[in-house]
Amino acid sequence: MSLIKAGSLSQLPPGEMLELLHGERRIAICNVGGQLYAIDGVCPHRDGPLAQGALHGTAVVCPWHAWEFDCTTGQHDYNPSIKLEIFKVEVSGDDILVDVA
Numbered sequence: 001m002s003l004i005k006a007g008s009l010s011q012l013p014p015g016e017m018l019e020l021l022h023g024e025r026r027i028a029i030c031n032v033g034g035q036l037y038a039i040d041g042v043c044p045h046r047d048g049p050l051a052q053g054a055l056h057g058t059a060v061v062c063p064w065h066a067w068e069f070d071c072t073t074g075q076h077d078y079n080p081s082i083k084l085e086i087f088k089v090e091v092s093g094d095d096i097l098v099d100v101a
């Protein structure tokens with residue numbers, strides 16, 4: 001386990017996303033009704049920045065061509081062969097911690 005601070009819970013209200021940059025890796029962190037989820041932040045279509053897209057419920061919508069992924073599972077909305085990596089998220093006080101190991 002390798003926990004990295006991604007940001008502050010007070011700055012990530014429900015329905016919003018933030019992006020964690022860690023080395024070469026981008027991770028999109030989603031607040032779905034107060035529950036946090038983290039998925040690979042790079043869209044597999046053309047590398048769009050998912051954290052800069054929209055969050056509709058649990059659906060992350062890529063800002064470039066609107067591919068959608070479920071942030072709780074990483075699953076693409078209609079192509080079962082496309083699934084993004086997901087990451088464990090913890091909250092400690094106001095800190096959002098993501099396990100990037």
Ligand code: FES
Pocket residue numbers: 043044045046047048062063064065066067
């Ligand atoms: S880059 Fe994400 S849908 Fe095209």
